[in-house]
Every structure is written in C-alpha cells, then in structure tokens.
Amino acid sequence: MHVKTMAGHGVGIGKFCVFSGLLAALLIAPVPTTAAESTRQSITIDEAFAQALTENQEFAAAQWNTGIAEGARTQAGLIPNPELSWSVEDTRSESRVTSIQVSQPIELGGKRSARIDVSERDQDAVAIDLERKKNILRAEVIQAFYSALRAQEGLQLSTQSLDLARRGLQVVEGRVKAGKASPIEISRAQVQLSEIQLELNRARLNQSNAYKQLALITGAKTPNFAHVEGDLERLPYLPSQAEMLARITDTADLRLANTQIQRAESSLELEKSQRIPDLTVSVGSQYDEGLGERVNLLGLSMPIPLFNRNQGNVLAAAQGADQARDLRNAAELRLRAEAQQAFEQWESARSEVDSISGTLLPTAQQAVEGAVRGFEMGK
Template sequence: MAATIIRRHIIVILMLSLTACYRQSATYLEGSPSALVVDDDLSAAEAQIVASPGATDAIGYTGAQVYSVSPSYEGALTLREAVRRTLRFNPALEAAAIEVDAKRAESVQAGLRPNPVIEGDVQNVGQNVQEATLELSQVILLGGKRLKRIRAAELDVGVAGWDYEAVRLRVAINTAEAFVDVLASESRIKILGELLGVAKQLKNAVSERVDAGTISVIELKRTDIEVIRAQALLDQERAHLAILKRRLANNWGARSADFGYVQGDLATTNHLPSPSQLSVFLSSNPDVARWTTEMMRREAVLNLAKANRVPDLTVGAGARNLRDGNETGAVVGLSVPLPLFDRNQGNIAAAQTRLFKARRESMAARIDVNSQLLEAYGDLVVASEQLKALEKQILPTAREVYADIEQGYLGGKFNLLSVLDAQQTLFSTRLEIVNARAEFHKAKVKIEALIGRGLYDF
C-alpha cells in the first residue's frame, strides 16, 4: 500500500511540474492523498499503468506495464506523455519489474516442502538369504524452518519492489530533466531567431545609410559579422536541440526523436518552502523507505539461520522380503543428525552482522537522500535569486537601454558599436533567463520526486 501511495505521488508530481496546459489532467480526491483521478483522455490500460504499474500475478511477469517498441508520436509532446511513455517502455524499468517477478517465483519455491524419497535395496544377491527392501522416507523440517523461509522470501519480494520504485523514480526524473532541457533549447532557438532577424534589420538600416554616404562601409561589414554570428548561434542551438531530443527519446527506448516538439511552461514562483519543511517527507522516498523492509528481511534471515541449527528429522517406512523363507516384514526408520560440530554458528553470526550493517546503511541512505535534497534546494534558490535579478532589474533596464540607443542611433546620437553592445546585452539577458528557468525546474522536479509531493503544496 505504501509503495502504491508513493509511486502515485511521484507520477502526479512529475506530470504536473511543467505542463500548465494540462493542469487538470490529474487531481487528488479530497481527504485521500493517495487516490488518483485520471482523466478520460487516458485509455483504461494507460490509466492502470499510471495508477498502479508493476502489477503482476503471483508468479509470472504479465508484461502489461512495459513494451519492447514504442510508437511514434508526431506533433507536440507534453511532459505528461513523455513520463508515461518512459514508464511503459524504459528497458531498465522493465528489468526491475522482471526481477520482482523472479523474487516472487523464489518465494513460491521457499514454501515448498521436501520431496519424499523412495529407496530400494537388495542384499546377498544370488544367495538363499537374499533380502530385498523397499522404503519410503520423508524429511520433517523442525524449528519452523519452512515458515521462516517463506517469511524471508516474502520480504525479499518487498525489497525488490522498493528497488523497482527507486528505478521508476530515477527514470522519471531523468525524463523530466531531459524534457526541460528540450523545452529550454526550443526557447533559446526562438530568441536566437529573433536575434538573427534584428541583426538583419540593423544591417538593412546600415546599408541604406552607407548608400546615402552618411557612414563608412566599415559599419556595414560589422553588421555582416553580427548576422553571420547570429546565424551560427542559431545553427548550433538547432544541432544541440536535435541531440537533446534524442536523449529525451532514449528514455523510452527510441533510437531517434519520435516527436516533433515539446510543449510546456517554464514559469516560476517566488514562494519556496524551507528545507526543514521538505525534509520531513523524505521517509516516503524509496531509497529511504526500502530499509524498513530490508531490516525486516535481514531479521527474518537471522531467524531462519537460528532455526537451521535445529536438526531435521527423517522418518521412513517400508517392507523387506526374505527370499529364504519367502517372508515379508515391515521396516521403520528414524534418523536425525547430531549437532556436535556444525550448529550453523557461522551463518547466524553473519546474519547478525548484516542486520547490524542494515541499520547503518539505513542511516546512510537517509543522509544521502537528505544531501540530495539540500543540493537540489540550493540549486533552486540560486536559480530563483538569479531570476529575480534578471527579470525584475536587468531585463527591463536592458530593454529600455536598447530602445533608447536604437532610436538615438537613427538620430545620429549613438554609434553602431553602442547599438550592437545594447543588442548583445538584451538578448544575452533573455537567454540567461531561459537557462535559469530551466535550472529552476530541474531542481524543482528533483525535490518533488525526493519528497513525494508538489513543491507548491506548502
């Protein structure tokens, strides 16, 4: 149940992080934070994938949650669709799901009783005193070994389930970050396209003044350089976008970008909760939560090791035929090892040591996840402060300065270098804003995935 709640939270958070146009796609039922309502635009199978992936039968892998080939998706790709496709087609996630099924199969094996043994024996072959014995024996497990073995195997399935959730979380984060990178690159291409247009307009204006003989032809060559530079930057960003799109598509196993463009919103907020408010929710993170189950598993392994020091009893019964008198008699057997030397001391000590180790590993996992939270929060704050300065102070001033200098240049008050400098400052500022917004959203996605809830829910 806990795993279901956590994975539902993670998927909702990642899907709502950027897609402002899809804000009504998934909501929580009032009073039940774990109850996810999925929109009608999802098919029944897809809704099942989003709500409870990893569902399998008692033993076998159903194959319902991951597929080997993803379909092409032309046109706009939202974060919602990107994450959903990753959860359906990612090979690493498929491997983790198969491992859960393997553990389930091992759990079934752990519950099986020993097979009975049938044994035949003939003595004094060819003599008048020949004896033939047929005996059936059965090992009887003592010390509760079977139940303890089942308990350890079931908890092993639980640990594998948490490992699946951890992989699921990582691939979803990777997809969200790759999506943000593509979205930011598309924004940069738009800005660089505007820069190229402005550079060409300025070149035309300078060309007219050169033709009129009011300025030197050197000024025109300078504008030629700016047009070439702007075109080169645009071409570089387009090539970079192609790489980023392939990287995004790789998350669901596609070898090339199988979508046209991404659609989302890089808007930010100034309201940020404190790290202490966020850290209280780290216990729901799979890398932390798994250790509760892992320590229970290791304790079960210790109990099984203690049970294994109790010898098992073997009982048998059969019939023996005596050729000499053509008589048949009953045979009853009973055997039990004497635990004089091997009382499973080494395995018990190893299990005790690993249980102690698990407690330390649990603490280390909590510290590691908390460090990831603090690092992501630091990135979030840095990006937020940078955006405040860029959007509220630098950008308005840069726009005003550029407009004034451009107007003054046409009136002969400023030279071309002043125009180019103001132009460079304005467009560089706009590009910095896009980059800062991208860093903000990547940090936001990571934080929300770590704590299992939305950053704006505080």
C-alpha cells in the same frame, strides 16, 4: 552596431533540473497515464512521463523483479520431496533380500516459516525499489524535458537574434549608401552576422541532442514529436524546508533501507533455525527370498550437530543485520543533507530567475529596441 543573443533567458531555469532527482522523490504528485502516440506535433511533460512508464526499457526490465520475487516466495513455502529407495542383498535369486523404502525429511526449528519471512521481505524490498526507480525515471524525464524546452527556447532566441542582425546589416548598408557611415561598418555587421549564424547552428545542434535524449528516456528510438510544450517560467509548488525534512522518512530510499534491516533480521532467524537438524522418517518393506518372509521397515534418522552447528552463517547474518542498521542511518543523514542543499539551491535559482525575468530581460529588450530605432533613424 552590436547585436547579442538573449539565449541566456533559460540559464537560471536550467538550475532547477539539477535538483529534480531528490525533489521528485520527496514530492508526491499524481501523473496521468495517457497512452503515448507514435507521432505527435508536441509533447507535454505528463505525456513524456506516461510514455516513459510504458516504453522505457530499463524500467520495464525492473518490473520483472516483481515476478522473480513472487517465484522465490512460492519456492520458499514448499516442503522437501520424499525419497524412494530400492535395494537388493545377494544377487542369487534363491537367497536374495529385496527392500523398498520411502523416506520423508521433516524440517524442524521453523525453517520453512523463516524462509517464507525472508522471501516476503524480499518482495517488500522489490516493491519499494520499483517505486524508487519510478521516482528516478520521473526525475530523468523532468530533467530531459526541461533541457529540451530550454534548448528549444534557445533556438528561438538565436533565430530572433539572426533576424535582428540581418536588419542591422540592412540599416548599415543603407547608411553607407547614403554616405552617413564608413564602409567598414558593413564588414563589422557581416562579421557579427556570421557569428550569430554559427550560434544558431549550435542552438540547432543543442536542440537536436536534447530531443534525442528526451526520446531515449521515454523509450523512443528517435524523437516522435516536433516540439516540446511547456513554460519555463511556470514553477511547481515547493513546500517549506521543514515540510521536506519531515517527509524524509516517507521516501522510497529510506523505506527500502528499513526493509533491508527487516530482511537481514529475518535472514538471521533463518540461519539460527538451520542449527536444528532435520528429522527423516522412513517406512518400507523387505522380502527374504530364502525364508519367504516379508517384514516391515520403520526408521528415523537425524544428523548429529557435533561440529557444524551453522555458527559461521549465524555470525555472518548477525553482522549483516548490524550493517543494514548502519546503512539505514547513513541513508537518512545523506537524504537530509541532500534535501537541505537542494532546497537552498532551489531558492537561489528561483531568485535568479525572478531577477532575470523581472529586471534584466525587460531592460535588455528596451536597449535592443532603442538601438534598432536609432539605426533606422540614422543615429
């Protein structure tokens, strides 16, 4: 008798996990934000994602970028500090001249507003990048969850195969005792039973590793669940290929690329504003000990942009803006190609799953049941 495991039931389903990264960014679906328990009997995909949002350390670290960008925005809006100076001419008390002066730099050319614009574009980029990382985290949770679910089902099927092999061995032993089969059949059945036991051990290891990977992504040191709860045959709704391609412009990746263009253009304007020198206004007082007179001081100072007109930084910023536009175009082409490829692979995998579920599995199950009945009847 030959008993084979049916662990291949989840093979076709596994292909869906490969494409979840792009599809998670294209498909916008609400996810509940229930708090994750420390221990539980089972975990659903929604619970896993909710836990990952609050416990995943990489995502938690990414959220600090919001505060960092906010601090940079605050700093960009500040004006220069005034400068206080004090000086003495001639150290002899009867003839020395003492001066005290306050100077205030005044930014010209719109430098402050240009800095603010750059920092605000940085804030926009941080917000979009955080959304992108959230989509990536969702994709990782989906892949890890269904890998765990697939490994869990594989272990169940391996356990069923082991039970079936043990039944087959009992039938063979009964037939040998009755003189209806050769004793070598027992050895064959025992070898097959040992092979299935090894396969069961591998299935246990696969499930353990899959559980650990899911726990890692959800921010737990060890799996805090006994099993995952889901249905491999329940597939999410997938829009048409035309709908998916139409949503490309709404993806976080492309919106981030557009924001980087705006940021580069703002940086160019900032560098252009640096060509205009700042004005420094000074007011103060001077006292002459020898004459016993005090005079007021007024002053204006400005650098002469004779050699350095910030032309190098302006050129670099202009090149950076052109680069950002090319990167945006490249990102759109890449996303469209990935979306088309993912859609085609999804359709192929779904067709394979339908074939396995609708034809191969029922036929294989009938064949196994027929073989068992045949052995039990002594055929």
